[in-house]
Amino acid sequence: MIRLWPILLIFLPILRASDSSKDDCQRPSYLPRLPQRLQGEVLEIWTDPEPETTLTYADEPVIFKPSCEWRMSRTRLLISKLSRDEYYRIFPRRGPSPPRTTARVTTRRPDEGAAAPSPYPERPATPLPTPRYSTAARAAATRPNARLPPRRGEGAAKARPCRQPASIKRLPPRVQARITGIWRRHGPGMTCAEMHRKTKQIMVNLPLRLRSALSRSKPKKKIAAPPQLDCKLPHFLNRLEPALQEKLRRIWTGFREGEDCTQRVHQQLSILKANDISIESFRMPFPSLYEEDQAPQPRRRASMRI
Numbered sequence: 001m002i003r004l005w006p007i008l009l010i011f012l013p014i015l016r017a018s019d020s021s022k023d024d025c026q027r028p029s030y031l032p033r034l035p036q037r038l039q040g041e042v043l044e045i046w047t048d049p050e051p052e053t054t055l056t057y058a059d060e061p062v063i064f065k066p067s068c069e070w071r072m073s074r075t076r077l078l079i080s081k082l083s084r085d086e087y088y089r090i091f092p093r094r095g096p097s098p099p100r101t102t103a104r105v106t107t108r109r110p111d112e113g114a115a116a117p118s119p120y121p122e123r124p125a126t127p128l129p130t131p132r133y134s135t136a137a138r139a140a141a142t143r144p145n146a147r148l149p150p151r152r153g154e155g156a157a158k159a160r161p162c163r164q165p166a167s168i169k170r171l172p173p174r175v176q177a178r179i180t181g182i183w184r185r186h187g188p189g190m191t192c193a194e195m196h197r198k199t200k201q202i203m204v205n206l207p208l209r210l211r212s213a214l215s216r217s218k219p220k221k222k223i224a225a226p227p228q229l230d231c232k233l234p235h236f237l238n239r240l241e242p243a244l245q246e247k248l249r250r251i252w253t254g255f256r257e258g259e260d261c262t263q264r265v266h267q268q269l270s271i272l273k274a275n276d277i278s279i280e281s282f283r284m285p286f287p288s289l290y291e292e293d294q295a296p297q298p299r300r301r302a303s304m305r306i
Contacts, residue, residue: 025068028075033090038078045074162192164199171210178202231261234268240277247271 027046031039082090164183168176182198203211233252237245251267272279 025071030090035082035086038081041078042075045071162195164195171206175202175206175210231255231257231265234272234279244271244275 028042031042031046034042079087164179168179171179179199179202182195182202233248237248240248248268248271251264251271255261255264269279
């Protein structure tokens with residue numbers, strides 16, 4: 001008997017599980033609460049048929065034995081046809097999860113007379129978030145008393161001075177006369193904004209070359225041409241013939257810095273022109289700047305792919 005005790009301990013959980021499965025496989029207790037149209041079908045499922053029922057499948061007799069799983073699945077299929085109100089009237093507190101829904105419902109019955117939940121208090125309307133690029137809104141948030149710039153269309157004409165624009169001086173005389181005539185004929189019915197509007201209309205209809213002149217803040221300064229020769233020997237003296245170099249050196253003999261050199265420069269130019277030497281040709285860069293470009297570059301051999 002002592003040797004059989006470990007074997008009984010092994011098979012005891014299996015026996016208990018079989019007994020519990022037999023107890024669970026019973027007629028549902030909520031059968032009387034089902035609607036009349038489903039009670040007969042559910043009762044037919046849980047009624048014990050004959051020990052062995054022979055059915056015909058593919059012209060062959062098949063022995064059918066209804067199991068507990070088959071009965072439960074058929075019952076759940078019929079319960080899934082119930083409406084939402086009928087389902088929660090049958091299963092108010094316990095029971096399987098509601099079919100085809102994931103909504104959270106209350107555990108009370110609707111006929112218990114429970115008070116309706118109080119509505120949530122209305123939250124005050126929150127303003128929309130201001131964009132980061134709004135400088136005016138940011139200034140108003142940080143400094144409420146700060147003076148904001150006027151919006152577009154609000155006080156725009158008041159901010160401009162009531163006089164003709166100074167940029168019309170760069171326009172042709174004919175256009176200047178038209179704009180000046182607008183500001184001279186300052187009638188009693190014409191406001192400052194009206195004169196600005198007419199002036200702007202004339203400027204907008206100008207040709208492109210005239211409008212580009214208005215866009216420049218200051219007129220471009222004309223670059224004066226550098227003098228042909230300074231009060232000294234020319235910088236290209238070493239590239240001249242030796243006899244010509246000697247003549248130019250004699251001109252500047254005894255010259256002191258600060259003296260008038262106009263006559264000496266004229267003598268120097270006359271000597272250069274007499275020898276067919278153009279000063280413009282010596283304004284080009286030195287030939288040494290082009291030596292690198294004229295030097296033959298080593299050719300690179302293209303790498304051959306194997």
